[in-house]
Amino acid sequence: xxxxxxxxxxxxxxxxxxxxxxxxxxxxxxxxxxxxxxxxxxxxxxxxxxxxxxxxxxxxxxxxxxxxxxxxxxxxxxxxxxxxxxxxxxxxxxxxxxxxxxxxxxxxxxxxxxxxxxxxxxxxxxxxxxxxxxxxxxxxxxxxxxxxxxxxxxxxxxxxxxxxxxxxxxxxxxxxxxxxxxxxxx
Numbered sequence: 001x002x003x004x005x006x007x008x009x010x011x012x013x014x015x016x017x018x019x020x021x022x023x024x025x026x027x028x029x030x031x032x033x034x035x036x037x038x039x040x041x042x043x044x045x046x047x048x049x050x051x052x053x054x055x056x057x058x059x060x061x062x063x064x065x066x067x068x069x070x071x072x073x074x075x076x077x078x079x080x081x082x083x084x085x086x087x088x089x090x091x092x093x094x095x096x097x098x099x100x101x102x103x104x105x106x107x108x109x110x111x112x113x114x115x116x117x118x119x120x121x122x123x124x125x126x127x128x129x130x131x132x133x134x135x136x137x138x139x140x141x142x143x144x145x146x147x148x149x150x151x152x153x154x155x156x157x158x159x160x161x162x163x164x165x166x167x168x169x170x171x172x173x174x175x176x177x178x179x180x181x182x183x184x185x186x
Contacts, residue, residue: 003038009064014161026162033065035074050090057082073107076170078119080104094129106170110160113152117170120146138180145176 008030017025039060046053058081066072073079082102089095101122108114123144128137148154148171159165 001040004036006035006037008032009035012162031064035062035064036071037062037074050088052085052087052089054085055083075107075109076168078104078106080119092130094135095126096128097124097126099124099126103171108168108170111152111167112157113167118151120144120171122146122172133185135183135185136180137183139178141177142172142175146172147175148173 010028011031012026013029014026037060039058039062041056041058043056044054060077060079060081062074062077063071064074080102081104083100085097085099087095087097089097099122102119103122104119106117108117121144122142125140125143126137127139128135130136148167148169151171152167154166154169154173156165156167
């Protein structure tokens, strides 16, 4: 379990470079109020012969003062996230692994397409076989082909006050990945 209170965190504030002009510049300022972060994390590991299992879960309650009153969730911080890895391994012969990671909803700020992100899963597989001095492997990542661009475009309709042309990244954007290779032992 953990918790912290932080006074006057830094944030970007847009301002006009000329009085009455557009907000085309930003400056770093200390925000009024207190940022509160509370949470708990659980981790487990289990070994059985050549099989290793690892799992984790994180609950996070991260809030900041809302300028309109009250409190709001801090952007880009999922309240729930979890992970699981299963690995079978025999030294000198090979290994086979599976991983699954969950990322829950996140509050999005200054995103014209969504105010809350979609939760998503990241799945991966790894296989390796050792023959003599060579270890041949294949690795597959993002098996579900999760990409933020499937939910909405990354490009903003118009430039943001801080000069940014894209939305914040809240998910994966690389799509399905497959790679393989060989490692030689000398």
